[in-house]
Amino acid sequence: MPLNILRVWLSAYRVEVALFLVAFVVLASFSSQRFLRQSAAPHFIYQSQAWLEGRLDLDPKLLPNLEDWACVRLVDGEKVRCEGRLQTTDRWYVSFPPFPSVVMLPFVALHGYQFNDTSFGVIVGALAVALFYSLLRFLAKEGETARNRNENIALALILAFGTLFFYCAIRGEVWFSAEVMGVAFTCLYARNAVRAHRPVLAGVFFSMATLTRTPLLFTGLFFVLEALCPEPGSRLEQLKSLGRNWKPAARKVGLFALGAAPLGLLAAAYNFYRFGSLGEFGHRFFYNNRVNADIDRTGLFHWDYLPRNLEAAFLKLPRISLEPLKLSYDPHGLTLLLTLPLLVFLLVPRTRPRLHWPLWLTVAVCALPGLFYQNTGYMQFGFRFSLDYTPYLLLLFAIGGWSLRNRAVLAAVALGVLVNFWGAVAFRGYTELVRNW
Template identity: 30%
Template sequence: MLGTRTPFQWVMLALALLLGLALVAVLGFRTLTEASGTNSYALIAESFLTGTPWASACFDIDCAQFKGRTYIVFPPFPGVMAMPLVALNGIETTGFMLIGLAGLILSLFLWKRIFDAFEMEGEVQIWLLIALAFASPLFYVGLRADGVWFFAQIVGFPLLTLALHEAIYGRLVTAGIALGCALLCRQMSVFYAPLLLLIAIGPSAPLFRMDWYDVRERFGWVLQIGIPVAIGLAGYFAYNYWRFGDPLETGYSFIFYDFAPDPETGETPVLTARVRDHGVWSSAYVLYNAAYLLVQGFDITFDAAKKLNITGLDNGGTSVFAASPWLLFLAFTPWRRLALFCLLIIAGFATMLLFYHSNGFTQYNTQRYILDWLPAALLMLALAKDKLAEHKDVLALLVLWGMALNVVTVTVLALTVGA
């Protein structure tokens, strides 16, 4: 394969190497300079270690006030991952960036194995893995794994990938366990359970069979996947009951929003103003969220006076097809049963989040909520392997564009916000 590359392909690989090294250096720098006392999962870990459901502090805006105590509203599993760090160093611990890097590397390893199972051409695999590492929201959440929102995603994504990997390789119990852990990071992951069963059934077997042996076998698959997932759900309900006395209360209804204007600007912060006027979920958010998901471009901001000096980047992010244009290859997916179910997951997740008060804000050159459906999209691209191989030079160019935008992003942020 090495000897068959054209000069153009070698140039693209060289550019990918240079851009990749630059982005790896940024990840390394962020890891070495990680600030302490910024990740609320340290507080969840502390609550587990001390056996008290409330938190001893609040590191960010998403804290709940309930019966005079402070609570962290986020799902618990990333807090379990943080327990060794907190046990050693207390709630001011660092080390979340290292866990984030491990999550990114594990994700790449698992997707390499999944692409192998689909018999995808090696050159195409290389570019898709580069895209996942450096031209997708996975890079951004890895870069900010010291924050609670991003840490949940960088832990949840490899767990969701592991669930798909184990189902593809026929290990349904471990697939169910991985999915049970993933939903304790990102609750919507539970909707991948039917996809695991569909993978177990296989691409050619009839979806419904009346043969007793097949019915019994498939019921066994349902149990292998479903029991671990049910245990994960039960654990989440128990966690909620432990904190708030109600298994269905996540704590979001008790979040304290300070609606007072910022003393410096005189304005109420954007998300706070939205919740004040429209609530957490509303159709009022659809236009903004849809625009940023689908069409918003890469937006560098300039000073108001002469528009000559760069002041930063749009913190609402960049649309998925502008920041990660390689996902346009989803249009080439053959319409098989697995692809249709993956598309249903993508459409369902994306549509639901259009009504949410935040699109992932603050974020730069990404839409990080697509990580919830990116595994389904990657499965669709695996099904489109022949088209990807046919147009692999185009794929490479689109990946390089996404990488270049991320290099520009971190450069602008370093110059305007600071390292």
């Protein structure tokens, strides 16, 4: 009987399985020697192991480096960032949302501090590609897109190899692992949020996504819009009808909040215990970090950061030197017009179906906080924070009516794959600089 169940499941999801295998093989190949080794920034592993040892803070004597860890010192009853000479009473924590550590927990229980976050990230990346195809297939089945199976396969492969996802998924490292896992949870959240048809599950996956990548908190707008206006036709009329019958929408939003609450409350309590604030994940407590001066002067978010983030996202170009002939990138960013050329076609869609504005508004609320953030994402190949909303951008293309056979579209896809192939091969980040891999 189990064999028959497996055979039926494989038959139903054979495309997803094939995409997973193809993505895994390609990503593992480009990961190269990294695939067999733990990355130089395995922060989530250390957090998982600390939990298994029954402690919420980390043992500073075991930390592999001092890059992007939070250090908290108690001064006159107030929790402040560690400065100057370290003290034995200082407490060390991972300065990132903790859900990736939850996902890694059973594997760290088996392998301890030696768990390989790089190969794990490749597996999660391959799974995210399959989940994105599953989301596209679901939208086609529901009549939200007119894409056929082959087009959906192509779009899933574009996510894998024609966006910044490519280089992020092959590296491990705390910064990129979170981005890739955030894409996987975004696919699960969006599938359950469409038409608000599974509000509790949407809430659960939304909380997982948010506790992986904080900017994904703002994508909760997508569910709210779907709960308020789930049907084709005039959105204004649907909003007017809420005055007469608001209970179904309110019930869905309530169930969504119910699904998101358990993890959200646990994370808030964890944040308060560590940093004295319900919404603080640790960035204000970076130990000896280059960004501390900006954070102290203007905070984590400020208008002053907008110009440099806009430059990193849209204006940074490759650098070409002639003597010797060399092509290089700026580690602060690279224009999205090169790393995601399909973006151009989103500005001139051929169709504007029901999901057009919900998706655009979701992209906007998710992207704007990052443009006011104190860090561009350095070091990176391309503006990596855009990966938080890249699935929504590709969904916009899926519903936008442009044919994948259009020559201009094909040229944009080819350019995106070429540029991101370059990123997968050429990007030298913390792993290479620290371990010279």
